[in-house]
Amino acid sequence: MHDTLVSDALRSYVSGGPPMTIDSAGVLAAGRRVRTRRRVGVAAGAAAGVAALAAVSVVVAGLLPGPVSAPAPPAGPGWASLDPAPFCAAAAAPATGPGTAPTSTVNEKNGHVIESPTEPADHAAARLSCYLLGEVPRRLPGATFYRDPDSPGGTVPLQVYRAGVEPSFSSSAIVADARGVGTIGFGVLPAYESPADATAGCQPPACTVRTGPRGEVVTVVVAGLTRNGQVQLVNVRVYLARTITFASAVNANTAATAPAAPGEARVLNDLRAGRPDLPLSIDTLIELIAAPALTLFP
Amino acid sequence: MARTDADFTDYFAARAAPLRRFAFALCGDWHTADDLVQATFVKLYQHWRRVEPESLDAYVRRILVNTFLSHRRDRRRETLVADPPDAASDVNRDQAVGQGVDQELGRALQRLPERQRAAVVLRHLEDMSITEVADLLGMAEGTVKSQTARGVDALRRALGAPTTMKE
Numbered sequence: 001m002h003d004t005l006v007s008d009a010l011r012s013y014v015s016g017g018p019p020m021t022i023d024s025a026g027v028l029a030a031g032r033r034v035r036t037r038r039r040v041g042v043a044a045g046a047a048a049g050v051a052a053l054a055a056v057s058v059v060v061a062g063l064l065p066g067p068v069s070a071p072a073p074p075a076g077p078g079w080a081s082l083d084p085a086p087f088c089a090a091a092a093a094p095a096t097g098p099g100t101a102p103t104s105t106v107n108e109k110n111g112h113v114i115e116s117p118t119e120p121a122d123h124a125a126a127r128l129s130c131y132l133l134g135e136v137p138r139r140l141p142g143a144t145f146y147r148d149p150d151s152p153g154g155t156v157p158l159q160v161y162r163a164g165v166e167p168s169f170s171s172s173a174i175v176a177d178a179r180g181v182g183t184i185g186f187g188v189l190p191a192y193e194s195p196a197d198a199t200a201g202c203q204p205p206a207c208t209v210r211t212g213p214r215g216e217v218v219t220v221v222v223a224g225l226t227r228n229g230q231v232q233l234v235n236v237r238v239y240l241a242r243t244i245t246f247a248s249a250v251n252a253n254t255a256a257t258a259p260a261a262p263g264e265a266r267v268l269n270d271l272r273a274g275r276p277d278l279p280l281s282i283d284t285l286i287e288l289i290a291a292p293a294l295t296l297f298p
Numbered sequence: 299m300a301r302t303d304a305d306f307t308d309y310f311a312a313r314a315a316p317l318r319r320f321a322f323a324l325c326g327d328w329h330t331a332d333d334l335v336q337a338t339f340v341k342l343y344q345h346w347r348r349v350e351p352e353s354l355d356a357y358v359r360r361i362l363v364n365t366f367l368s369h370r371r372d373r374r375r376e377t378l379v380a381d382p383p384d385a386a387s388d389v390n391r392d393q394a395v396g397q398g399v400d401q402e403l404g405r406a407l408q409r410l411p412e413r414q415r416a417a418v419v420l421r422h423l424e425d426m427s428i429t430e431v432a433d434l435l436g437m438a439e440g441t442v443k444s445q446t447a448r449g450v451d452a453l454r455r456a457l458g459a460p461t462t463m464k465e
Contacts, residue, residue: 006453009403010423014319017328022336024310028303030336031343200401203408206327223329 074146074174074181074253079157082145084133087159090126095119107192114190115242117296121162124296125169128160128188131293132171136184139284146174148183149255163187167296174253180275183254187246188294195239212238212290220282231271232278236285243296245289249278306346310339313355317362323419324366326408338362359424360434363416406456410449417442418449 103116117124136158137143145157150172152161157173172185193201195217202209202219210218217239222232233250252271280288314335321331321338338361342349349357407415413435420431421442431446432439 005457006418006450007422007425009453009457010323010407010419013403013407014323014423017318017322017331020314020318020335021329021332022314022339024307024314027310027336027339028306028343031306031340031346034340035344200405203326206330 074176074255075149076146078144078146078176080144082133082137082156082158084130087126087129087133091123091130095123110193110197112191112193112197114192115297116167116190119296119298121167121169125160125162127298128169128171128294129158131291132158132160132186132288135288135291136173136280139280139288140175140177143175143177143279146176146255148172148174148185158186160186160188169296174255175279177279179277179279180251180273181253182249182251182275182279184279185246185248186289187248188296189244189246190296191239191242191244193244198237198239210286212286214290216240216290218286218290220286222282231273234278234282234285236282236289238286238290240290240292240295241297243294245294247280247285247289249280249285251275251278301347301351306343309354313358314339317358320359320419320424321362321366323407323423324363324412324416326404334362334365337365341365356430356434359420363420363434366416367412402456403453406453410452413437414445414449417445418453421446422450 105114105116106112107114119127133156137145147155147157151159151170155161158171160169160171162168163170168187168189170185170187172183175182175184198219199209199217201207202221206223207219207221210220212218219237219239221235223234231250231252234248236247238245250271252274254271256274257271317338318328318331318335321334322328325331325334338358341361342358345357407418410418416435417431417437420426420434421428426434428439428442428446431437432442435442437445
């Protein structure tokens, strides 16, 4: 007997969801790449024979994507050092911009009450920039920072800016050092879900729950492959009181790959690894964004 | 007449969304679902000109299920969108993930063993017959019946419904 209740519940369960991150052009391009690689591999194997297998493997491996070939340097000027002083000075001055009245909204998804910070956005951005421009370069000695072209014009790498209509803030940079090129990004948002909901929604293998240095709930999503030469991405969220902080690191220059369409996010499969490892480790990302300095409610 | 890349694009446009919902039911994560659908279509592309039109949907569904099962076996990480700086879209994604979702059902579904979950989803979401599910999963029909019944019982418990319905 067919179970209508379960069928209906399953249909409800799979309805909605975020926009699809793949499209036919990307899939077609990936399919062609695989086909080309297979043809190259077959042709090389047939010509060289079993005795030359090792040599053929090297040739074929050289055709695969990876950081074996030197990645192209990021476009635009690079900053060998970042100066947090102007932002710290602005953050230390009294907040003079238009503030926000203390309001709250209810997250329709989960009923969580989202509190809006009252600090003027410019002041908050300066305060958060002061922290990130001071702390992140310290953990990347010898690195050169490049502006992420997706960030607003006139900003420096890692400078925090207000993102979207919500009172949330973003910051990012392309990072180049002796290991290669990667991208890091940070976000600070009013808490839109509880740590308990975040824990429940974090399911392995992609997502794991950790505990932050002060007992905070931390979720870590790892994507991509850890094999050398493959693109890896990690997204970390720390659930501070009333604030969720977000950090992301990818071992690729995301700016080097155009999104499938303007405004769309880039697909991991389309990125090319620019270094063998992430620019910042997961532990370092957690340490950075678990700092009380990143709260939206100072 | 041989099918072309344009045909492939048309087929993707028609089938990607339902396959994504099917993949989400299997894996419980939209990003992994996208990854599974992408891997499925990339594999399909390798055989695109040779697959019989009348068996195309079944063939694609089989690729996706096999990809899901092998994906779980080797515990490869799912493909995500590299969206490090965009906190706004991060909020939207998280808000969107749960829209219309019965979290209890989702959790119960993800607790089922993988092949049992696949049987339940194929049977009750994809509306496949027991014979078709048995063929796709390489199980005996009796096994499909018993596995599906157990899975449905678990889901009904999660939904707070009496567990009296059987295959």
